[in-house]
Each structure stands twice: as structure tokens, then as C-alpha cells.
Amino acid sequence: MRTYHQLTDRDGSGLAEQIGAQRRRVAERLAGVSRFVAVMSGKGGVGKSYVTANLGRALARSGKAVGVLDADLNGPTIPALLGDADARRTTHENPAPAVGLDGVTYISMGQFLEGGAPLAFTGPATESFVWRGAMEASVVRELLGDVEWGKLDVLLLDLPPGMQRYVELCDLLGTPPAVLTVTIPTPESRDAVRRAMRSAADRGSALLGIVENMVGGELKGSAADELAAEFAVPVLARIPWHPSSSEWDRLGRQISDARHTTHDARP
Amino acid sequence: MKFLCVECDQQMAFAERQLPGDGTLAATFKCPKCGRVVAMLTNPMETQLVSSLGVEIGGRTVPGEPFEMIREHVATGGRADGQTGSPTWSSDAQERLSRVPTFVRGMVKRIYADYARERGIAEITPAIMDTARAELGLEGM
Numbered sequence: 001m002r003t004y005h006q007l008t009d010r011d012g013s014g015l016a017e018q019i020g021a022q023r024r025r026v027a028e029r030l031a032g033v034s035r036f037v038a039v040m041s042g043k044g045g046v047g048k049s050y051v052t053a054n055l056g057r058a059l060a061r062s063g064k065a066v067g068v069l070d071a072d073l074n075g076p077t078i079p080a081l082l083g084d085a086d087a088r089r090t091t092h093e094n095p096a097p098a099v100g101l102d103g104v105t106y107i108s109m110g111q112f113l114e115g116g117a118p119l120a121f122t123g124p125a126t127e128s129f130v131w132r133g134a135m136e137a138s139v140v141r142e143l144l145g146d147v148e149w150g151k152l153d154v155l156l157l158d159l160p161p162g163m164q165r166y167v168e169l170c171d172l173l174g175t176p177p178a179v180l181t182v183t184i185p186t187p188e189s190r191d192a193v194r195r196a197m198r199s200a201a202d203r204g205s206a207l208l209g210i211v212e213n214m215v216g217g218e219l220k221g222s223a224a225d226e227l228a229a230e231f232a233v234p235v236l237a238r239i240p241w242h243p244s245s246s247e248w249d250r251l252g253r254q255i256s257d258a259r260h261t262t263h264d265a266r267p
Numbered sequence: 268m269k270f271l272c273v274e275c276d277q278q279m280a281f282a283e284r285q286l287p288g289d290g291t292l293a294a295t296f297k298c299p300k301c302g303r304v305v306a307m308l309t310n311p312m313e314t315q316l317v318s319s320l321g322v323e324i325g326g327r328t329v330p331g332e333p334f335e336m337i338r339e340h341v342a343t344g345g346r347a348d349g350q351t352g353s354p355t356w357s358s359d360a361q362e363r364l365s366r367v368p369t370f371v372r373g374m375v376k377r378i379y380a381d382y383a384r385e386r387g388i389a390e391i392t393p394a395i396m397d398t399a400r401a402e403l404g405l406e407g408m
Contacts, residue, residue, distance in 0.1 A: 002276065007269045012281030012296065015268075018322040025331075093373060095333040112337055120342040122355055123318075124290055124311040131312065135319035138336045142321075146333040 026145030026172055033067070035154045036177035037208065037255065038169065042196030043189045044161035047213040048182045051239070052158040053081035053104075055180075058245070058252030060102040064153040067097060068106040069143060071169065072160035073136055074119050076110030087111045095146050107147045109139065137168045144172055154255075163199050176205040180236070180255065183223045184214045190223035197231055208258045209236035211251065216240045270305060272298035279305065284325040288359035288392070290314055294324045314358075332372070354383040357392045378405065 010017070039052040049072065056066045070078035079087045082100030089098050090111050097105035109119060121128075121135050149155065157177055159165045170176045179200045183193045193210075201207060212224035215238040224235045237251040270279040279296035282304065286292055290311030297304045307324075309317070317324060321336055332338075339361055356364065367375050382399040383391050399405065 001273055002271060004269060007271060007278045009269075009278045011269050012326070013322070013324045014326045015322050018327060019320070022321060092333045092338060112334075112341060121340045122342045123315040123340065127312050131316040131319040134316065135336070135340060138319055138321045139341070142334050142336050
């Protein structure tokens with residue numbers, strides 16, 4: 001009996017072709033984007049979205065065309081951070097991103113969920129773990145590939161905690177995005193962020209540097225310095241509890257100037 | 268996936284897809300040599316897994332639309348169609364809607380959604396579509 005690869009006709013459903021068409025659509029939509037920067041951390045609650053939004057605004061104030069993909073489907077906060085007055089602009093008939101503060105454009109699952117409702121999918125309730133991950137990945141694909149991003153100098157990717165969304169974005173983009181890592185000073189954060197940075201480096205992402213958030217308060221530690229030494233990357237900013245806009249502008253300049261080379265430091 | 272007619276050593280060709288409306292899927296494949304037909308039946312979880320990839324067994328008959336997955340599968344959404352509080356669509360109703368030409372599908376979908384919303388109908392099924400079509404004089408939609 002012949003095996004799968006010995007049958008040379010297409011599979012009848014053209015599943016591989018359908019997936020290929022999805023990838024081409026994403027590539028076409030993102031053709032006008034010059035740079036991708038993933039803002040990530042292995043740790044939750046360190047302020048990734050906060051850093052993303054303020055970095056985006058700083059870059060926009062410096063004259064860059066900036067977009068933000070809120071890839072945190074279950075806890076979307078970008079509309080609140082960048083202003084949600086224009087959030088309802090986006091529909092399937094008008095797949096344009098919303099325009100937020102300082103002209104930063106964004107797309108977020110928060111624009112599609114009613115009144116603070118959690119993200120829930122239709123489908124069989126039993127064993128939903130089997131398909132939910134694939135469903136979320138498809139939603140991310142649509143947020144990337146269905147939105148008319150236009151020409152952007154940089155598209156910031158605001159990732160949720162963990163590495164799953166980063167891996168999905170690597171697949172969707174075709175090449176790993178550059179990574180800006182966010183941590184808080186604590187050793188617990190350092191250990192979680194280390195894993196994320198190592199995973200990103202192993203995937204071939206350029207590690208742009210580290211932003212240490214919530215500095216100067218009750219949180220003790222030196223996570224940013226230790227990670228910077230370990231991965232041979234700069235600490236780009238230390239954000240106090242009440243930062244001024246000049247601190248964000250300085251971070252924006254550093255990201256603008258950062259070179260996107262594949263990170264080859266393997267701690 | 269591919270299907271092989273072992274007796275003829277021939278790859279079977281996709282013939283037909285059916286969505287019975289209970290979350291399952293039936294797809295038939297036919298041997299081009301002997302004409303034998305086999306059916307692939309998937310349970311709701313398997314059907315959903317395929318659906319969650321944004322692909323269709325048997326191939327796409329119409330091109331995808333923006334935010335298709337979000338509109339059709341996010342239960343707590345509805346905003347992607349520009350409406351609020353939109354009813355959900357059963358899988359067989361979605362299948363029927365997918366046969367509507369792309370250039371009018373958005374309008375047709377909105378008509379059915381408005382009909383359901385005004386009557387407090389939470390889920391649009393083929394039966395609801397038939398009723399709406401008769402009541403609103405939408406023969407052919």
C-alpha cells in the first residue's frame with residue numbers, strides 16, 4: 001500500500017494551499033512595515049503593555065509611523081493605554097487600525113469584545129484545550145494579516161506572558177522579530193525573563209536590550225543588570241513608578257538607533 | 268489528509284462536504300477508478316480543530332473575509348461586523364452563508380443578524396434563515 005508522500009495528487013481540500021494563502025496574505029499586509037519589535041517578558045505583570053504604549057508614543061513624537069499589535073488576546077490593554085476614542089473604527093468592512101494617542105495606530109482584541117467580556121470561542125466545551133490554542137493563533141493571524149497597516153516605520157508587538165505567542169508570531173512573520181525585554185528588578189522576574197530571552201535568542205531574534213520597570217520602589221533586586229551582563233545587551237531604560245515623557249523619548253531614540261542583528265550571545 | 272482506494276491503488280478524490288448542524292462534519296471521497304465512495308466523519312472536537320486553523324475540508328469555495336475567525340468563532344464578540352450584541356451563527360448556517368456571493372454576503376449577514384437581534388434570537392440556524400427569508404421576502408438569499 002502506498003504512503004502519504006507517494007500519493008502525488010493534492011489532498012483534495014488543498015489544506016496546505018489554504019495555509020499558504022493565509023501566510024501570503026499576512027506578508028502582503030505587512031509589506032509596508034520596516035521593522036518589527038516584540039515587547040516581551042517571561043513574566044506577567046511587569047508592564048509590557050505600558051512600555052509598549054509609551055515607547056510607541058515616543059517613537060511617534062519623533063516622527064516615526066508606529067503601529068501596535070496587542071497580541072494579548074485574553075488581557076488586552078492597549079486601547080486603554082493608547083486611547084479608545086477611535087477603537088470602534090475597526091470592522092470587517094473597514095479593517096483599518098484604530099488611531100491612538102500621538103497618532104499611534106493599533107489593533108487589539110479589546111476592540112472586538114463587548115463590555116469587558118472575557119475572550120470565549122464558540123465550539124464544543126469539552127476538550128476545548130485541543131483547539132483553543134489553534135484558534136487563538138488564527139485570531140492573531142487575522143489581527144496581523146487582515147488589518148490595513150499601511151506604511152509603518154515600526155510595528156510593536158505587545159506580547160502576553162510566556163512564549164507561545166512569540167513562537168506563533170515567528171511563524172507568521174517568517175523571520176523572528178527583534179525583541180525588547182521588559183523586567184522588574186526582582187530575582188523572580190530575572191529568572192522568568194532569562195528563559196524568555198534564551199528562547200528568543202535560540203530562535204534567532206535580535207535582542208535589542210532590557211527595560212527595567214517599576215524601579216525605585218519596594219521591589220528589590222538587580223534583574224536588568226544581571227540579564228544585561230549575561231546576554232551582552234544594554235539596559236535601555238530604568239522606568240520609575242512615575243516616569244516623565246523625557247524618559248520615554250530617550251528609550252524611543254535608543255530603539256530607533258538599535259541595529260537589528262541576530263543575537264549570537266549564548267549564555 | 269489523503270484517502271487511498273487500496274484495491275485500485277488510486278488516490279480518492281474529494282466529492283462532497285456536509286455540515287449536519289450538530290458540530291460534526293461529513294466529507295465523502297470517491298475512487299476515480301472503481302467509483303467506491305467513503306465518508307470521513309469527524310466529531311465536534313475534531314471539526315472545531317480543523318475550523319480553528321481557518322481552513323475548510325474540501326477547499327474554499329469563496330475567498331476569506333477580514334476577521335472571519337473573530338466574527339464566526341469569538342462568542343463574546345460581535346464587534347467585527349460593526350454591530351453590538353450580535354447573535355451567533357450555527358455551523359450549518361455559516362455554511363449556507365458562505366455560499367452567498369462575497370460582494371453581498373456582508374449585507375445579507377447583517378439582514379439576518381438584525382432580524383435575529385430584533386426578535387431576541389441568540390443563534391441563527393438554517394431554520395431561522397428560512398423564516399426570515401419568508402417573512403422579509405428575501406428569496407434567493
